[in-house]
Amino acid sequence: MKRLFAVLLVLVVAAAIVSAAGAPEAAPKADEPITLRYWTHEDANRQAFEDELIAEFQKTHPNVTIEHTVVPTKKRAELIQTAFAANNGPDIFTMPIEDAYQYILDGRVTPVDYAVFGAKDAKDLAGQYLGTTMSPATVEGDIYGVPLEITNYGLYVNKRVFRDAGLDADKDYPKTWEDLLTLSEKICKYDGQILTVRAVDFNYDHCFVQFQSLIEQMGGKILSDDGKEAIVGEEAWLRFFRMMHEFGPAGKNYASPSYTYARKLFNAANGDIAMAFIGLYQVPRILKDNPEFYNSGDWMIVPFPKMAEAKESDPRSCYLSQYYYVNAQSSPAAQKAAWEFLAFCQSKPEEYLGRGGSVIQPRKSVLESAVLDTLPYSNVVLDGLAESKASYCEGGAKEIEALFLAALTDVMDVGVSPEEAYKTLKEGAQAVIDEL
Amino acid sequence: MRQKKYRGIERKLALWGWGFNIPSLVFFAVFSFAPIFYAIYTSLYDKRVLSLKAPNFVGLKNYIDIFTNKGIGFLDSLKSSAIFSFGAFFPLVIFSLLFSVLVYNNYKASTQRKFEILWYTPAVISSVVATTIWMLIFDPRGLGNQVVNFILNTPGVDHRWTSNPSMLRFVTIMVYFWKYIGYYIVLFITGLGTIPGTLYEAARIDGASRMQCFRRITLPLLKPTISLVSVLCLIHCLKTFSTQYMFYQSGAPLKPINVISLSIYTTGITNQRIGRACAMSIILFAAMIILSIAQLKLINADDIDY
Amino acid sequence: MSSEIKSPVYKIYKFLITILLVLLVLLTVTPLVFMLCASFMTSKQILAIPFSWIPKPFQFKNFYNAVAGTLHTWTFPRNMLNSFIVSGTVTLTTLLLAGMSGYGLSKFRFKGKNFVFITIMSTMMIPFEAIMIPMYMIAQKLNLMNSYRGLIIPYLVSAFGIFQMRQYLLTFPGEFLDAARVDGMGELGIFFKLVMPNSAPVLATLAITTFRSQWDNLLWPLLVTQNAKLKTVPLYITSFSEEKHADEGALMAVALLASLPMLIAFFALSKYFIGGSEVYESRKG
Structure with a gap:
């Protein structure tokens, strides 16, 4: 009997550990150093380019450190999901909108900080982008992500x-x-x-x-x-x-x-x-x-x-769309830093189109980019994009x-x-x- | 006086028995029991992985749903798992026993080693790679078609290895067999080593035939290993995941190979219904416990007398 | 097995057996030979009709690409090292803990023994997907994320290992233990000096299977390590096979290299688990 009791005691302690796990971290104060965890999927060229962007951003924002993690594309969904289920999700991550939709519905990601992008509201922000490319990430009037890539075939x-x-x-x-x-x-x-x-x-x-x-x-x-x-x-x-x-x-x-x-x-x-x-x-x-x-x-x-x-x-x-999202459980300071970083990244659509992985980020400026001249037949694809809509x-x-x-x-x-x-x-x- | 002494020794030994097990039990308590309790607990709720709201308590509804709601496809999964497990379990156990005995009895140790190494190598290859190799072989343009067509003299026929449901089932069983036969052969050979050679010598001198040696000496004394192999094999077969998952990811139809663990994966990860996924897991868990206990009782290996 | 009369019947019998065994060898080995050949070929040759087994020319470039990685980041050696550290440590702890538990369950009698046995066995019957999230939360709580200990501690011992040790030790001659006790050897002494050394076959088998299964572990390292310096070989293979264009030749080269340590370990350990342990050979029945 005593042994059985001992075993049960161990089990109860273990269960207590599990149930206590999962509370989100306490929010750091304003001027403290902020560490942002950025998880994205694999793309050799984009990874190298974004490392450069991170270095540059960290120079101008000395209290921010960004940890750039690359995960295998096929495993990304379960990895990010498990982290979020444990209330330990990354601060910034990329995901196709079909996968991320539930995150938006469940309030796991925050709406864009429009001011950081120089926009008054959602409509203003959407106007900075081509056509309706922000609509897949728009739910009930708020935009929840900025585009990583819009791909039409x-x-x-x-x-x-x-x-x-x-x-x-x-x-x-x-x-x-x-x-x-x-x-x-x-x-x-x-x-x-x-x-x-x-x-x-x-x-x-x-x-x-x-x-x-x-x-x-x-x-x-x-x-x-x-x-x-x-x-x-x-x-x-x-x-x-x-x-x-x-x-x-x-x-x-x-x-x-x-x-x-x-x-x-x-x-x-x-x-x-x-x-x-x-x-x-x-x-x-x-x-x-x-x-x-x-x-x-x-x-x-x-x-x-x-x-x-x-x-x-x-x-x-139809096009498929991937966006950058920011974790709703990150501290307000971390969220602001995250959006500032993303706004910085979004200001470079030409490089993303070129050496940064050749992804189309549909900022309006991209249509006049000189990079398009170095990519044969890009006009065919971009014209097609203008005639496309988001997939379901x-x-x-x-x-x-x-x-x-x-x-x-x-x-x-x-x-x-x-x-x-x-x-x-x-x-x-x-x-x-x-x-x- | 004597009785007290016996009780003393017995008690001391019993305590040591526990003592040797305590480290493992503590480890399992933290890393296995706690998560299993969590899974049981979650299976009673309608929990969605990402939802921050408190989940609804639904009691046994998850369990009832998976058995009654055809759309969930759990019964189909049970069927696929059963077909796969039977198709893999019997060949694996029977052939591993057969081959290990044949090799052990008829060859010297160095040849045995060579055979074993060759048979074991598939187990050493990572699952991702193993499936890639087989996908290349079963690609319509690959070796599979070429070899079979050559043997059967039917040039140009596509045997639809990964698109025809029955072929697909056969292919997954075959890949699984290929991968694990060596593993069980190694287990059996280790077990065969526990049978003292002197018993065989004595039987030979008494004029016993090979068959009699096998039935009267080998099989009974091999019981612990036989129960080890059959319980492990059944559990492995029921738990199989990566073989089917990789084929599905490469374009094969899902339904014929939608085994239980794959179903749990899609329910929990893709559809994010972790409550339901936990219910499926608990059913699988219960099935495995029952089948394992039944097997152990059937083979009854615990009393070995020389 | 050595005192066999070479009768004609036996010769035929042995011939038939050899054929059967060789057939199994062919089935097992052909895909591996395929992998070996393919690792020297270009993708075009791999899927050519008709398939020719000899690569022409020998594409050593595949191996260069395999080790250098897609971005020529040369992470493969580091991944191999990580896998070694993790798999090796887990193997050692498993040998010890499974040995202890197997011994305790097979050679002792105590109340609740069967209950303990079934409980331990049940831990291998739950699919990982169902306990993935709670395990992740526990690892987080115990500060195991992104570290070697996070990769090792959740795998210190497995029910499979305990089961194997128990079944093997059931046949361990009890009289040797009793004799040792009468001689005054303590329980721990008996375990470390008598039982373990004489269980070389099962320990070698267990070492190989544990090492292999840790080496192949994809999902847990994926969840627990984000730091590129800690990643293990299966993660490398997955990234490699996800290339947007098909480079099967290089993938086969990666596969070959990734499997080499295991094959070498198996070859080295195999002399321990063939032929049985002395304790059994020496008994007079």
């Missing part, structure tokens, strides 16, 4: 593969999604059932950005305007799934999620992929990975295709995107019928929306 074309198929890329590049199908037929080469040369393949891990615009051009929607119904427009969705079915191994066998992602293969220019959907950041990477290909002039970027039936006013594509990123976005991907994989690879996949997707998405 351009269609990169490898002219050599077109030539191999007897086509002229400059004339024959696809303008519509239907063109993609016809081109695939001409370009794809096989060894039996195995694709050795693909015309194009899609970014399945960002399927909203990849496919949302074309579904909407066909008349479908991810969420109804009143926010109550998910996966609206049965006819459009069925047409979409039928088209993807045609692409997949169960149809004409042009593309499949089980092959290596096209954007990973494009730079190597091994003749195995003709086109890939990638953001502007890829351009300097082609130069770095394969200078011979870069300088040969055998590649180009063309606008994101639209459906043949799309109207002029329909958005051409509000409540339940991640779960619905996962369901969407499952439906796509089912239709393309597993051989489920488009009707059934649509039904499963609609039920699952509706359950997510209902639970919100």
